[in-house]
Amino acid sequence: MTLQTLPTGDKATTEAAIAELRSSIDVLDAEILGLLERRRELSEAVQEVRIAAGGRRTEFSRENVIIKRYADRFGRPGSAIAMKILEICRGTVKVSG
Numbered sequence: 431m432t433l434q435t436l437p438t439g440d441k442a443t444t445e446a447a448i449a450e451l452r453s454s455i456d457v458l459d460a461e462i463l464g465l466l467e468r469r470r471e472l473s474e475a476v477q478e479v480r481i482a483a484g485g486r487r488t489e490f491s492r493e494n495v496i497i498k499r500y501a502d503r504f505g506r507p508g509s510a511i512a513m514k515i516l517e518i519c520r521g522t523v524k525v526s527g
């Protein structure tokens with residue numbers, strides 16, 4: 431099933447279509463979470479290199495570039511997402527597991 435061939439029909443057909451689309455969403459969410467984890471590792475590496483050289487953990491000019499990148503794509507929610515991603519990557523959020 432593609433987005434161009436969305437079915438219309440009885441309840442069972444609708445429910446099957448939703449289940450299939452949701453499983454595609456679940457796959458994407460797993461990929462997004464994996465990418466976010468990788469991003470956090472890279473971000474922490476940058477922060478550690480900077481701190482080891484006597485610098486600060488955060489660099490707001492760079493964060494503003496990233497926030498703008500997301501805002502340009504998704505507007506206000508985009509900038510909110512970017513700020514939460516940066517919060518996760520700054521290591522100020524306790525990550526379980």
Ligand SMILES: C=C(O[C@@H]1C=C(C(=O)O)C=C[C@H]1O)C(=O)O
Nearest residue numbers: 473476477487488489492493519
């Ligand atoms: C990773 C860096 O350090 C911090 C984390 C950032 C990020 O996660 O993108 C951006 C700026 C810094 O506050 C960096 O400076 O690039």
